[in-house]
Amino acid sequence: MKAKPAKLHPLLHAATLIxxxxETLLASTGVRHRQALILDALDRFGPASQGHLAKEFNLSPGSMSTMTERLVVLGLITQRTNPDNRRQDILDLTGEGREALKAARRVWRQVDAQIDAALAPEDSAPFYATATVIRDSFGGRVPGAPPANTARPAARK
Structure with a gap:
């Protein structure tokens, strides 16, 4: 008797392919997807410390430092010492960073459109809502947003 595959495999495979x-579409920008997410967060928050970003993205300070260092080298963000706390660096978007973010947002919309095209029109909104529930139930959230209410929504009839 063959073992029944786990139901999560198609979801994991789809997430990997997406x-x-x-990443393929972002390649021409020189920015990776996760780096673009940091640019997006800085655009929404304004200047922020590496520690704040690390907390918002649930990353170690070292991992955030590595990621932001490349963005500084690329000229997409600035890094300066916080005048109120000299042990803390403040990161901010540059003009080039804003342009890279515009390109990333175009890519995100393009992939959104591909996903929408793969779904029936009536399935698109419920799909994104379900994906959000799954993300939230695993402790994910949009950086800067309050923790999500992970209560399970009422079953549809």
Whole structure:
């Protein structure tokens, strides 16, 4: 008797394929998807410390430092010492960073459109809502947003 595959495998495979597609489309910008997410967060928050970003993205300070260092080298963000706390660096978008973010947002919309095209029109909104519930139930959230209410929504009839 063959073992029944786990139901999560198609979801994991789809997520992997979608992320690869995003990375491929972002390649010409020189920015990776996760770096673009940091640019997006800085655009929404304004200047922020590495520690704040690390917390918002649930990353170690070292991992955030590595990621932001490349963005500084690329000229997409600035890094300066916080005048109120000299042990803390403040990161901010540059003009080039804003342009890279515009390109990333175009890529994100392009991939959104590909996903929408793969779904029936009536399935698109419920799909994104379900994906959000799954993300939230695993402790994910949009950086800067309050923790999500992970209560399970009422079953549809």
């Amino acid at each position: 992320e690869k597609r995003v």
